[in-house]
Amino acid sequence: MASPFCCTTLVLSYVSIALVVTIFPTLGTGSTRLATTSELEMEAKALLHLGWWSWHGNDTHNRCRWVGITCNDAGSITSIDCSWVAVSGSISPQIDALSSLEYLDLSHTGLTGELPQSLGKLTRLKELNLSRNFVEGSIPSGWGNLKNLKLLDLSDNRITGPIPSTLGNLTNLELLNLSENQIIGPIPSTLGKLTNLELLNLSENQIIGPIPSTLGNLTNLELLNLFENQIIGSIPSTLGNLTNLELLNLSENQIIGPIPFTLGNLTNLKQLDLSFNQITGAIPPTLGGLTNLEFLYFTSNQISSFIPSELGNMKSLVELDLRKNKLNEGPLPSQIGNCSVLEGLYLSNNHITGNIPFEVFTCPHHTLDLSHNFIEGEIPHNDLILYDLDLSHNNLTGMIPESSWFLGTLNLSYNSLEGPIPEYLINRFSSDSFWGNKNLCGNLPDFSPCPSKSSNKLKIVEIILPVLCFLAFLALGVLLFLRSRAEDNIPEPNVTKNGDLFSILNFDGRIAFEDIIEATNDFDIRYCIGTGGYGSVYRAQLPSGKIVALKKLHRREAEVLAFDKSFKNEAKILSEIRHKNIVKLHGFCLHNRCMFLIYEYMARGSLFCVLAYDNEAMELDWIKRVKIIKDTACALSYLHHDCHPPIVHRDISSNNILLTSNLEACVSDFGTARLIDPDSSNQTMLVGTYGYIAPGQVSKL
Numbered sequence: 206m207a208s209p210f211c212c213t214t215l216v217l218s219y220v221s222i223a224l225v226v227t228i229f230p231t232l233g234t235g236s237t238r239l240a241t242t243s244e245l246e247m248e249a250k251a252l253l254h255l256g257w258w259s260w261h262g263n264d265t266h267n268r269c270r271w272v273g274i275t276c277n278d279a280g281s282i283t284s285i286d287c288s289w290v291a292v293s294g295s296i297s298p299q300i301d302a303l304s305s306l307e308y309l310d311l312s313h314t315g316l317t318g319e320l321p322q323s324l325g326k327l328t329r330l331k332e333l334n335l336s337r338n339f340v341e342g343s344i345p346s347g348w349g350n351l352k353n354l355k356l357l358d359l360s361d362n363r364i365t366g367p368i369p370s371t372l373g374n375l376t377n378l379e380l381l382n383l384s385e386n387q388i389i390g391p392i393p394s395t396l397g398k399l400t401n402l403e404l405l406n407l408s409e410n411q412i413i414g415p416i417p418s419t420l421g422n423l424t425n426l427e428l429l430n431l432f433e434n435q436i437i438g439s440i441p442s443t444l445g446n447l448t449n450l451e452l453l454n455l456s457e458n459q460i461i462g463p464i465p466f467t468l469g470n471l472t473n474l475k476q477l478d479l480s481f482n483q484i485t486g487a488i489p490p491t492l493g494g495l496t497n498l499e500f501l502y503f504t505s506n507q508i509s510s511f512i513p514s515e516l517g518n519m520k521s522l523v524e525l526d527l528r529k530n531k532l533n534e535g536p537l538p539s540q541i542g543n544c545s546v547l548e549g550l551y552l553s554n555n556h557i558t559g560n561i562p563f564e565v566f567t568c569p570h571h572t573l574d575l576s577h578n579f580i581e582g583e584i585p586h587n588d589l590i591l592y593d594l595d596l597s598h599n600n601l602t603g604m605i606p607e608s609s610w611f612l613g614t615l616n617l618s619y620n621s622l623e624g625p626i627p628e629y630l631i632n633r634f635s636s637d638s639f640w641g642n643k644n645l646c647g648n649l650p651d652f653s654p655c656p657s658k659s660s661n662k663l664k665i666v667e668i669i670l671p672v673l674c675f676l677a678f679l680a681l682g683v684l685l686f687l688r689s690r691a692e693d694n695i696p697e698p699n700v701t702k703n704g705d706l707f708s709i710l711n712f713d714g715r716i717a718f719e720d721i722i723e724a725t726n727d728f729d730i731r732y733c734i735g736t737g738g739y740g741s742v743y744r745a746q747l748p749s750g751k752i753v754a755l756k757k758l759h760r761r762e763a764e765v766l767a768f769d770k771s772f773k774n775e776a777k778i779l780s781e782i783r784h785k786n787i788v789k790l791h792g793f794c795l796h797n798r799c800m801f802l803i804y805e806y807m808a809r810g811s812l813f814c815v816l817a818y819d820n821e822a823m824e825l826d827w828i829k830r831v832k833i834i835k836d837t838a839c840a841l842s843y844l845h846h847d848c849h850p851p852i853v854h855r856d857i858s859s860n861n862i863l864l865t866s867n868l869e870a871c872v873s874d875f876g877t878a879r880l881i882d883p884d885s886s887n888q889t890m891l892v893g894t895y896g897y898i899a900p901g902q903v904s905k906l
Contacts, residue, residue: 244304248282251302257292277305284308288334291315295340301326312336312358320364325350332356336382339363344383349374360406361385368407373398384408384430391415392431397422408432408454415439416455421446432478433457440479445470454478456502464508466491473497480504480526487511488527493518504551505529512557517543524549528574532557533867537575539564553577553595558866561585561596575599576616579808579866584617596620597641600808600866602746605630605645617642625655643731671727672719718794720747721755721801728757734810744806753791757801776802778852778875786840788863788873807863807871815864829868836870837862 249265252258258271269276275284282303288310295318296311306327312334319342324333330351340362349371351357355378364386372381373395379402388410396405397419405426412434420429421443427450436458444453445467451474460482468477469491477498484506492501493515500523501516508530516525517540525544528551536559537552547568553576560582561575572593583603584596592613597620604624605617615634619641626639626647636649646655724745725732734754735742743755779790779802792803812833815821825833837857844852854861854872861874 244302245280247302248304251297251299252282254297254299256294256297257287275308281305286310287314288312289314294318296321296324298323300324303327305329307353308332310334311338314338316340318342320345320359322347324348327351328353330354334358335362336360337362341365343367344369344372346371348372351375352377354378355401356380358382359386364388367391368393368396368412370395372396375399376401378402380404382406383410386410388412392417392420392436394419396420399423400425402426404428406430407434410434412436416441416444416460418443420444423447424449426450428452430454431458436460439463440465440468440484442467444468447471448473450474452476456480456482458482460484462486464489464492464503468492469494471495475521476500478502479506482506484508488513488516490515492516495519497521499523502526503530507531509533511535512538512541512552514538514540517541519544520546522547524551526551527555528552529554531555536560536580537562537565541565542567544568548572550574556867563587566591571613584622626652672722675718721745721794721803724748725755728755740801752806754804754806755801756804774875782844782848782852784840784843786836786869786871787843788871804873805871807873808866809864809868811860812862812864812870813859816859825868833862833864833868833870837872840870840872 249268252265252268253263258268261268261271268274268282269280273285273287273290274282275286277283283305284307285303286308289312292311292314295316298321300306300321301323304327307329308331309327310332313336316335316338318340320335320340322345324330325345325347328350331353332355333351334356336358337360340359342364343366344359344364346369348357349369352374354375357372357375357378358380360382361384364383366388367390368383368388370393372378373393375381376398378399381396381399381402382404384406385408388407390412391414392407392412394417396402397417399405400422402423403425405420405423406428408430409432412431414436415438416431416436418441420426421441423429424446426447429444429447429450430452432454433456436455438460439462440455440460442465444450445465447453448470450471453468453471453474454476456478457480460479462484463486464479464484466489468474469489471477472494474495475497477492477495478500480502481504484503486508487510488503488508490513492498493513496519498519499521501519502524504526505528508527509532511534512527512532516522517538519525520543522544523546525541525547526549532552533556535557537557539562541547541550542562542564545568548571550565550568551572551574553574555578557575557578557580559580561580561584563585565573566585566587573591574593574595576595576597576599578599580596580599580601582601584601584606586606593615595614595616597616597618599620601617601620601622603622605622605627607627615630615638617639618637621644622639622642623644624646626645626649630638631647631649636651639645639647639649639652646653648654722728724747725743728741728743732743732745733741734744740756740758743757744752745755746752776790776793779788782790788807789805790802791805794801794803809815815825841854841857844854852875854875856874857872861872863871863873865871
């Protein structure tokens with residue numbers, strides 16, 4: 206991603222060069238070299254061979270007055286500046302006759318041909334600029350003799366071949382620009398001898414090999430640009446010595462390894478671009494010391510761990526781009542809100558969790574992109590104006606805030622938002638800005654109209670009446686309830702109405718039933734997230750704000766005694782199991798033939814569903830898949846060896862392996878589980894999913 210700073214830097218560099226070219230030839234006339242008559246005649250002939258002033262004919266006596274030519278007091282040519290003037294042909298080898306030449310600028314002239322070896326004989330040259338032409342061939346090794354050279358610019362040509370190591374002899378060089386060519390081979394380590402160098406630009410070539418550690422010797426360097434090459438290996442820690450550096454661009458290469466913590470020493474840095482590489486490891490907290498940094502680009506790497514809070518110390522930061530990495534440990538740090546001039550924050554396609562800190566919304570963003578993560582909670586409310594906001598493909602809940610204004614683009618799709626879409630958004634954005642939020646309502650295509658207040662009151666009455674009827678029947682069945690509780694030997698701790706269901710293990714759901722009915726709208730199909738062999742699973746958000754999964758027995762199965770026994774069996778087993786890789790049971794209900802279990806909510810669903818979709822399946826690389834297998838094996842080992850008596854699940858399939866938001870596996874669905882008594886000869890019917898029953902079970906049944 207090009208930045209305003211990069212363009213400004215290059216423009217300033219070339220303005221400085223132009224001033225030097227303009228001023229120094231004039232100053233140079235004071236230091237006159239007495240040329241012989243023979244040398245002057247050779248200069249005149251060389252001009253005719255060059256053919257760039259053909260309109261003057263063969264009369265070279267007044268050559269010092271020709272456009273672009275400057276001579277010294279002795280009449281010898283010291284400067285040729287034909288930039289932006291159309292010249293024809295190539296550079297004649299006879300140019301070495303201009304032995305007093307100190308400045309040669311042929312940029313933007315349409316020059317063709319190969320780079321002549323004879324230029325290496327012009328040992329008085331201080332500046333050589335052939336940029337923006339059609340020059341071909343390789344850089345002659347003899348140019349290493351130009352030891353007075355301060356500027357060498359061959360950018361934007363068709364130059365091939367390697368960078369000669371002899372360029373390391375140009376110890377007076379201050380600017381070396383070989384960008385936008387077809388140069389191959391490695392970066393010579395001898396360039397580390399150019400200790401006066403202020404600008405080194407080798408971008409947009411085909412350079413291969415590592416970055417030499419000797420570049421760390423270039424302590425006067427202000428710009429280092431190696432963008433778009435085929436550089437491999439890691440970033441040398443010695444680059445941390447370049448304390449005058451203002452721009453460092455290593456993007457679009459094949460760099461591996463971590464970001465050196467020594468880059469935190471580059472306190473003058475204004476732009477750091479390491480994007481589109483294969484960089485791994487964490488972001489060093491030392492980068493927080495780059496208080497002059499304006500643009501930080503780490504896009505499309507394999508950076509992991511968390512976003513360090515120290516980045517909030519970058520008071521000058523304008524753009525922060527960490528898209529398409531593997532950031533997965535913890536939420537977005539609130540300290541990012543300290544970046545008071547931050548206009549663009551790009552963190553999409555990572556694994557960021559937690560809530561959006563309110564402080565992040567206090568920055569004067571033009572663009573805020575947090576899409577394709579695992580961010581939870583509500584969208585912060587504020588009175589700021591945002592231009593472009595993308596929070597799509599997360600786990601956000603709650604309502605869309607009324608107080609924020611979005612002037613550019615808005616994408617809140619594929620979350621769990623609810624309530625009305627604000628009217629000011631309906632007038633500005635189409636339905637696709639809100640798709641995938643099934644509980645949103647509003648006057649947009651594909652969305653239901655929002656209910657009026659009177660219909661809400663009617664809805665409450667419709668919920669309360671069934672609950673009151675249920676409680677009346679419940680009172681009549683108290684004796685039956687107490688007897689069934691004694692039979693199943695399941696304790697009933699103290700609870701409070703509308704209390705936190707995560708602390709309730711009650712037998713008949715007498716206290717929590719109202720909350721369940723209201724949270725699922727009486728088990729409305731909108732809340733159904735899956736259907737199994739003998740029950741359906743619903744997603745419910747309780748009054749406390751916590752989300753649970755409800756496994757409700759089908760009505761027809763609830764009337765069959767065998768399923769009644771299966772339900773009790775699963776409740777009994779799960780109430781006694783304590784393992785991080787086995788789904789947690791938070792509560793259950795068994796009353797009036799209404800049976801449901803209350804589980805911990807697994808955000809990513811079943812392994813079967815994840816593998817069924819290409820996008821989600823691609824996320825499961827081999828490391829994650831092995832981790833899922835390991836989690837499942839740990840759960841089974843616990844059931845077989847640590848439970849007394851041991852438990853055999855009897856239906857381990859991808860449908861019964863659920864995944865958390867961090868892709869940790871949990872075994873579920875114990876409806877067919879069996880307690881194994883080594884001394885028992887009792888035989889039971891073999892049940893489970895065909896093809897997923899352990900062979901060892903068949904021999905025991």
